[in-house]
Amino acid sequence: MPRSCFAAPGRRHPIDRIRFELCDAFGFDSAASSSRPHNALADAIALRDYLLARGARDF
Known part of the structure; x- marks a missing residue:
């Protein structure tokens, strides 16, 4: 993919913990x-x- 398709280099921020809760x-x-x-x-x-x-x- 051509570099011009990106506005800036991507960044990723680490997430220590994440919780998902299913509810009604x-x-x-x-x-x-x-x-x-x-x-x-x-x-x-x-x-x-x-x-x-x-x-x-x-x-």
């Missing part, structure tokens, strides 16, 4: 709940708010 989000509608539907950050915030409102433990 039945009834969650990102299109209706998100401030910017189909935007990953806005959808994640809406999902967090939804789970916290249901009494899920803090993330």
Whole structure:
């Protein structure tokens, strides 16, 4: 691939630990709940708010 396709050399930051937690989000509608539907950050915030409102433990 030509070097001109890259804006800058890639960087990677090491992650010591990462945790994923599966939870039941039945009834969650990102299109209706998100401030910017189909935007990953806005959808994640809406999902967090939804789970916290249901009494899920803090993330």
